[in-house]
Amino acid sequence: MEGTSEILEQAIEQLAKLPGTGRKSARRIALYLLKQDESSVMELGEALVNLKKEITRCTNCGVISDGDPCSICSSVKHQTGKVCVVEESQDVFLIEKTNEFHGRYHVLGGVISPLDNIGPDDVRIKQLMERINDEEENIEEVILALNPDSEGEATAYYINKLLKPFDDIKVTRIAYGIPMGTELEFIDEATLGRAFASRNTF
Amino acid sequence: MEGTSEILEQAIEQLAKLPGTGRKSARRIALYLLKQDESSVMELGEALVNLKKEITRCTNCGVISDGDPCSICSSVKHQTGKVCVVEESQDVFLIEKTNEFHGRYHVLGGVISPLDNIGPDDVRIKQLMERINDEEENIEEVILALNPDSEGEATAYYINKLLKPFDDIKVTRIAYGIPMGTELEFIDEATLGRAFASRNTF
Structure with missing residues (x-):
């Protein structure tokens, strides 16, 4: 005892x-x-x-919410036209905190991961496509903000392919590179390589 | 938001x-x-x-318990005669886990700390003295297992003084010294000094 x-x-x-x-x-x-x-x-x-x-989920964007639609989907401050695709609800809260993005979100609720038996139909990609086709949403840009791991990459690639036929929709990705305030010395090779490949004009 | x-x-x-x-x-x-x-x-x-x-507390020993008296005070496996004085209930659980002690406990619920306005009457010292005087408890040894900080030391000193008049009661303290598996190199001076002062014959 x-x-x-x-x-x-x-x-x-x-x-x-x-x-x-x-x-x-x-x-x-x-x-x-x-x-x-x-x-x-x-x-x-x-x-x-x-x-x-x-607690419930917004049937439109999939975020954890007290009401349906959520406060973002029903807010006029969050412009339609741009939709940011994320893996989980907490990603929405993190991005909201940055105050850099003023559009809408789409929470996939996971990423495609064949090893874990998670296919495109197991995440909210179909719902994303419905929103793309919804004229009221008037989506012009889809911003992919998925994690930079193999599942996130695969999911981004898959969504990008689905969106190819839509000529008037721009697909972008958030930048992956050196985190602010870090010395190059402490950065792994993959990140450094990515930062070079994604370099911008100064 | x-x-x-x-x-x-x-x-x-x-x-x-x-x-x-x-x-x-x-x-x-x-x-x-x-x-x-x-x-x-x-x-x-x-x-x-x-x-x-x-949850309640054992009115006898003061430990956190589902019933009153607690399972230790009402257990025949825990011999009367020896009572181990500790600061908090969790100390009881820690000592029980060692399987080294088979007597009863007395939880003070704190230690004397003049700076925090905690005097002898604010911890369960009076109740300890009642148990000492209780013939059924038949206490022969009081083991002080308080923390080795200044409040713990002061409390131990105070209890020892109260018990002085009882010639047939032995007052002991748990040993303070080098923790098992530690190299001397990493031990602070106070502990090392204490370990020397409390050295035993081999």
């Missing part, structure tokens, strides 16, 4: 399942919660239960 | 309050939970709510 409380052990076990949380941090969190007053622990518990119960 | 879901932001805010969890890990945990099925998220939420609602 490790402890004197089965309830504590259960909480630790549940917390230890979270990403980045081992048994030690789970124990620390549980003991921390025990020291808090009941209302704040209830708040946490309820926030987690609500998370799963009440 | 950072996200498209107020519910998600609330969950992240609650999670970010946990020790060792910043906003980034909180976001990662929330998005992870969103991918799980509803029942497992409910389980986590309930485990946390139960933690605060249903």
Whole structure:
């Protein structure tokens, strides 16, 4: 027997399942919660239960959202015409934070990965094509903002091919290169090579 | 606006309050939970709510427990006669794991710290003295297992002084010295000095 409380052990076990949380941090969190007053622990518990119960996805762009359509798809501040294709909802939040892009998004909910048995029909590519064909969306540019790994590359390539027949739609990709504030010395060869291949006029 | 879901932001805010969890890990945990099925998220939420609602403390030894008295105080496997004084419940669990000690515990719930306005009456020292005077407990040895910091030292000193009048009670302390598997090179001077002062015959 490790402890004197089965309830504590259960909480630790549940917390230890979270990403980045081992048994030690789970124990620390549980003991921390025990020291808090009941209302704040209830708040946490309820926030987690609500998370799963009440959250939905925007049927248009696929982002995690409280309402459908989401606040981006229904906002006039986010112009139609440009759609940025990302893998997951969190990518939307990251891009929104940069304040660099003021268009709409399309969350694929994954990338094509034959090794994991994920084909084009398992991600929201069909829905993207429906939006392309929707005249109200009036899409002129599709910006691919996928991760620079082999699955992301394959997915970008696939989407680019699907969009080829649309002469009036520009397909672009976000730039991959040296991260800001990093010294070249610490950059891997692949990134450095990519940065050279994608060089711009100064 | 950072996200498209107020519910998600609330969950992240609650999670970010946990020790060792910043906003980034909180976001990662929330998005992870969103991918799980509803029942497992409910389980986590309930485990946390139960933690605060249903857990109690043993009125005898002060450990976090499901019942009162706790499973240690009511177990015949844990001999009376020896009582190990610790600061927090988690210390009990740590010591139990070593399987080196088979007596009872006494959780102070803190240590004397004049700077933080914590005096002897704010920790469970009075309750310890009651147990000392309780003939059923039949205490022969009090083992002080407090942290080797100034508050822990002060508390140990204070308890030792209170126990002086009891001629038939032995007061001991756990050994402080070089941790197992560590090279001397990496040990601070205070620990090394302590290890010399507490040296034993081989």
